[in-house]
Amino acid sequence: MTTVAAYAAPAAKAPLERTTIERRPVGEFDVLIDVKFAGICHSDIHQAREGWGEAIFPMVPGHEIAGIVTEVGSGVTKFKVGDRAGVGCLVDSCRECDNCKAGLEQYCTVGGVGTYNAVGKDGEPTYGGYSEKIVVDENYTLHIPEGLKLEEAAPLLCAGITTYSPLKHWNAGPGKKVAILGMGGLGHMGVKIAHALGAEVTVLSQSLRKKEDGLKLGADHYYATSDPETFKELRGTFDLILSTVSAPLNLDQFLALLRTDGAFVNVGAPEEPVALNLFSVIGGRKTLAGSGIGGIQETQEMLDFCAEHGFGAEIELISASEINEAYERVLASDVRYRFVIDTATI
Secondary structure (H helix, E strand, O other), X not given: OEEEEEEEXXXXXXXXXXXXXXXXXXXXXXXXXXXXXXXXXXXXXXXXXXOOOOOOOOEOOOOOEEEEEEEEOOOOOOOOXXXXXXXXXXEEOOOOOHHHHOOOHHHOOOOOEEOOOOEOOOOOEOOOOOEOEEEEEHHHOEEOOOOOOHHHHHHHHOHHHHHHHHHHHOXXXXXXXXXXXXXXXXXXXXHHHXXXXXXXXXXXXXXXXXXXHHHHHOOOXXXXXXXXXXXXXXXXXXXXXXXXOOOOOOHHHHHOOEEEEEEEEEOOOOXXXXXXXXXXXXXXXXXXXXXXXXXXXXXXXHHHHHHHHOOOOOEEEEOHHHHHHHHHHHHOOOOOOEEEXXXXXX
């Protein structure tokens, strides 16, 4: 076992504080990663504050991890010491169900093992990236291409793949009109990726205050959802709306913006249930769907895609002592567009 420094929430809704945790010994197929950068995701806040249900404490959040491999197990073939490596939301799965065999480990029917707030196959709680080091099975570890800065790559491990996967699945590309709902940590990556895929991209945001950024990142159009005229003007416009918003929405209002056979896909996960009039999907044969992260192979594909197109996340680098302040700023939508912790400050 290796003792490492980390930042943890000792209890639900408690401020995060510096502590130490134990990392398991490097097994036959494990890699030890020196964590260099860890992104702060809104889901870290949901879980640390038990917004999504009962959680495991103490909790070390962080599933947007970028670092350097410093040790490999005797059976490891995919990584060597010195490699740039990333870890996302998943560190294990059953590997035997139909979904795992199809490269859809994120939908493991037995239940995948989350990077934190989960229990590993060894029966021990998992701890995330707000820490100095992490030990992960090589099969759930990603190669970070040389073309990406590590600090800008970290958020791709959640925000990048969470938007890339549905954009690919619902065929965003040339000739498709795609709306990204919400211009935050996930939304800004959705804009970049949808634009790089060749779609005509519209941002739907509460206000126009981030319009200049949205257009710079690749949006063709930008509308405020606080303006009732937006819903009149854009009625029946989009093939795909990707919602990155984690607050309850008037779904009927947004479903009306879809074309026939259009899809409204949720990647933002509100803590409260939302209401729906089923006529909103019956009229126009529309789809209301959800999407999680991607499988390991698709996550690697996304990293390579971002490197090929020359972009990572837009980040604000912070020290570990600023984590609690950063949480409050995320809740106030006061970040452009992803906080990343410099883990050397832990």
